[in-house]
Amino acid sequence: MALTQSKKLGLTGKILIGMAAGIIFGLLLRNLFPGSTFVEEYITEGLFNVIGSIFISSLQMLVVPLVFISLVCGTCSLSDPSKLGRLGGKTILFYLFTTAIALSMAILVALLIHPGNASLASEQIEFSAKEAPGLAEVLINLVPRNPIQAMTEGNMLQIIIFAVIFGFAISHIGERGKRVAALFSDLNEVIMRVVTLVMSLAPYGIFALMAKLALTLGVETFGSVLKYFLVVLGVLLIHAFVVYPSLLKVFSGLNPFTFVRKMRDVQLFAFSTASSNATLPVTIETAEHRLGVDNKVASFTLPLGATINMDGTAIMQGVATVFIAQVFGIDLTITDYAMVVVTATLASIGTAGVPGVGLIMLAMVLNQVGLPVEGIALIMGVDRLLDMVRTAVNVTGDSVATVVIAKSEGAFDETTFNDTQAGKTAGSFTEQVNAELKS
Ligand code: ASP
Secondary structure (H helix, E strand, O other): OHHHHHHHOEHHHHHHHHHHHHHHHHHHHHHHOOOOHHHHHHHHHHHHHHHHHHHHHHHHHHHHHHHHHHHHHHHHOOOOHHHHHHHHHHHHHHHHHHHHHHHHHHHHHHHHHOOOOHHHHHOOOOOOOOOOOOHHHHHHOOOOOOHHHHHHHOOHHHHHHHHHHHHHHHOOOHHHHHHHHHHHHHHHHHHHHHHHHHHHOHHHHHHHHHHHHHHHOOHHHHHHHHHHHHHHHHHHHHHHHHHHHHHHHHHHOOOHHHHHHHOHHHHHHHHHHOOHHHHHHHHHHHHHHOOOEOHHHHHHHHHHHHHHOOHHHHHHHHHHHHHHHHHOOOOOOHHHHHHHHHHHHHHHHHOOOOOOHHHHHHHHHHHHOOOOHHHHHHHHOOHHHHHHHHHHHHHHHHHHHHHHHHHHOOOEOHHHHHOOOOOOOEOOHHHHHHHHHHO
């Protein structure tokens, strides 16, 4: 009985159990052995760190080959260059549009709720900002001098550019190109299979990540900035569960509840890893197999989104700017707020899809409107949890855009979208493979 039940439990269920068990286990250890060096050395930094890091590395291991292979496949089938240009233009416009909504809402809510308390400014704060790259440098660096180096460094934009050119060339050399395209299509299947394998290990990896988090998170830092924390969290949740579903309904007419339900695994992966990049294999898998997006759209929009579309990060940056201005008693003008929208959009574009970078890029926004960069030190303590939630929002935004654009390009399978069981990964990896071999 118990066995049949566990077999029926889908991946989401297992991940949720792993998550809850990890938090409970971590909290138990924390309270049973407070300050124990054994627990810290061998359990937190030992066992949990090793398992959690291996899980994240195994996701990251897939990102570069997956993006390259999948995008070459995608562009092979887009032989018309004008189609590619239109797809790129639409995607970037949609990404900018959602980021602008996110930022305006963040700034408005922060102004209304007024989370910043001037007494915080007297706290001991120290923070030194890193220099943000200039626009010219960003543009020059779009084209890889060495594609292999771009891959070893995981430079997503450079990999995207190279893969698009490569795939485009394949589609223009006739018969020989068809052979290469077939090879890439097979490779794509292989890499997708590895994605499923890694996904089936997620409950254990996520257990370790959550247990480590419960053992290390400093709860005492919350007090003074609780209001800031709650404002960011509130806006993130509204954006994920009200704005995105409404945009989906308006632009594609699809059922937003189906979308929200199917996004759960992706959001859980993003939440646990705090990295849009590491989540990318799961985002692509879900878009193609569960949401019904054609590979030629998903392979382009999702890696691009994981790199430049960070609505959750923009929300944090918008609220943080208003908060820091309030704490330091600095009045910002309407022009300043317009400046915040522009620079925070650029800062979120420049934020890499890895943990914690959004906070570093905040320095760019603060500098632009003349706010003290040291203010960042105030909100650092609560950024870890917010990073996890905003990453889940970031990947949801990429997926909404992908569905909307795929639908508008006729590269969308509505039957898959509406089928609740489509692409569902139930059972272990071996069970899935056996089931497929039998069928
Ligand atoms: N962790 C975020 C992401 O990967 C980026 C950030 O805001 O720090 O999407």
